[in-house]
Amino acid sequence: MVCPKCGSRDIVLLPTNEYVCKKCGYKWPMPQPDYMWIETEVKKAKLFEKFIDAPVENCEELLAQLLKELDEKNAKLLAAKILMQRAERRKLTATELKKLYEDAERCLQ
Ligand SMILES: [Zn+2]
Known part of the structure:
Protein backbone atom coordinates (compact mmCIF):
# COMPACT_ATOMS: atom_id res chain seq x y z
CA MET A 1 0.00 0.00 0.00
CA VAL A 2 1.36 3.34 -1.11
CA CYS A 3 -0.02 6.80 -0.49
CA PRO A 4 -1.68 7.91 -3.75
CA LYS A 5 -0.68 11.47 -3.07
CA CYS A 6 2.98 11.43 -1.98
CA GLY A 7 4.02 7.80 -2.54
CA SER A 8 4.98 7.17 1.08
CA ARG A 9 4.61 3.64 2.46
CA ASP A 10 4.06 4.88 5.97
CA ILE A 11 0.33 4.15 6.04
CA VAL A 12 -2.02 3.36 8.89
CA LEU A 13 -5.46 1.79 8.69
CA LEU A 14 -8.10 3.50 10.81
CA PRO A 15 -10.94 1.61 12.51
CA THR A 16 -13.26 3.44 10.10
CA ASN A 17 -11.74 1.43 7.21
CA GLU A 18 -9.81 4.40 5.95
CA TYR A 19 -6.12 4.66 5.25
CA VAL A 20 -4.12 7.63 6.44
CA CYS A 21 -0.70 8.60 5.20
CA LYS A 22 1.47 9.45 8.18
CA LYS A 23 3.72 11.57 6.03
CA CYS A 24 1.28 13.93 4.30
CA GLY A 25 -1.94 13.20 6.15
CA TYR A 26 -3.85 12.18 3.03
CA LYS A 27 -6.86 9.97 3.81
CA TRP A 28 -8.65 7.54 1.47
CA PRO A 29 -11.16 4.71 1.85
CA MET A 30 -10.16 1.07 1.89
CA PRO A 31 -11.26 -0.58 -1.36
CA GLN A 32 -14.44 -2.53 -0.76
CA PRO A 33 -15.12 -5.90 -2.35
CA ASP A 34 -17.66 -5.74 -5.13
ZN1 LIG B 1 1.15 10.75 1.66
Missing part, protein backbone atom coordinates in the same frame (compact mmCIF):
# COMPACT_ATOMS: atom_id res chain seq x y z
CA TYR A 35 -20.74 -6.92 -3.27
CA MET A 36 -22.98 -6.69 -6.32
CA TRP A 37 -20.80 -9.23 -8.07
CA ILE A 38 -20.82 -11.61 -5.10
CA GLU A 39 -24.58 -11.26 -4.81
CA THR A 40 -25.03 -12.18 -8.46
CA GLU A 41 -22.79 -15.23 -8.08
CA VAL A 42 -24.73 -16.44 -5.06
CA LYS A 43 -28.00 -15.90 -6.89
CA LYS A 44 -26.71 -17.81 -9.91
CA ALA A 45 -25.61 -20.74 -7.75
CA LYS A 46 -29.05 -20.89 -6.15
CA LEU A 47 -30.84 -20.68 -9.49
CA PHE A 48 -28.60 -23.38 -10.88
CA GLU A 49 -29.62 -25.74 -8.07
CA LYS A 50 -33.25 -24.78 -8.47
CA PHE A 51 -33.46 -25.37 -12.21
CA ILE A 52 -31.01 -28.18 -12.82
CA ASP A 53 -33.73 -30.76 -12.08
CA ALA A 54 -36.74 -28.61 -12.84
CA PRO A 55 -39.15 -29.77 -15.52
CA VAL A 56 -38.27 -26.84 -17.74
CA GLU A 57 -37.05 -28.51 -20.89
CA ASN A 58 -36.34 -25.85 -23.41
CA CYS A 59 -34.09 -22.90 -23.55
CA GLU A 60 -36.74 -20.20 -24.02
CA GLU A 61 -38.74 -21.32 -21.02
CA LEU A 62 -35.66 -21.61 -18.87
CA LEU A 63 -34.42 -18.25 -19.99
CA ALA A 64 -37.77 -16.63 -19.22
CA GLN A 65 -37.54 -17.96 -15.67
CA LEU A 66 -33.96 -16.83 -15.21
CA LEU A 67 -34.61 -13.36 -16.59
CA LYS A 68 -36.91 -12.71 -13.65
CA GLU A 69 -33.86 -12.85 -11.41
CA LEU A 70 -30.85 -11.97 -13.56
CA ASP A 71 -29.85 -9.57 -16.29
CA GLU A 72 -29.85 -10.85 -19.85
CA LYS A 73 -26.18 -11.71 -20.12
CA ASN A 74 -26.08 -13.68 -16.87
CA ALA A 75 -29.40 -15.37 -17.61
CA LYS A 76 -28.20 -16.62 -20.98
CA LEU A 77 -24.93 -17.93 -19.63
CA LEU A 78 -26.64 -19.67 -16.75
CA ALA A 79 -29.33 -21.18 -18.99
CA ALA A 80 -26.65 -22.62 -21.25
CA LYS A 81 -24.71 -23.93 -18.26
CA ILE A 82 -27.81 -25.62 -16.85
CA LEU A 83 -28.68 -27.26 -20.17
CA MET A 84 -25.13 -28.53 -20.67
CA GLN A 85 -24.91 -29.81 -17.12
CA ARG A 86 -28.17 -31.66 -17.55
CA ALA A 87 -26.87 -33.30 -20.68
CA GLU A 88 -23.90 -34.59 -18.72
CA ARG A 89 -25.91 -35.75 -15.74
CA ARG A 90 -28.38 -37.69 -17.83
CA LYS A 91 -25.83 -39.60 -19.88
CA LEU A 92 -27.78 -39.14 -23.06
CA THR A 93 -27.22 -40.64 -26.46
CA ALA A 94 -25.19 -38.74 -29.00
CA THR A 95 -28.30 -37.52 -30.83
CA GLU A 96 -29.98 -36.34 -27.64
CA LEU A 97 -26.78 -34.66 -26.60
CA LYS A 98 -26.49 -32.88 -29.90
CA LYS A 99 -30.03 -31.58 -29.56
CA LEU A 100 -29.37 -30.33 -26.04
CA TYR A 101 -26.15 -28.64 -27.02
CA GLU A 102 -27.88 -26.96 -29.93
CA ASP A 103 -30.56 -25.75 -27.58
CA ALA A 104 -27.92 -24.46 -25.18
CA GLU A 105 -26.15 -22.69 -27.98
CA ARG A 106 -29.37 -21.11 -29.18
CA CYS A 107 -29.77 -19.86 -25.64
CA LEU A 108 -26.59 -17.87 -25.91
CA GLN A 109 -27.64 -15.96 -28.99
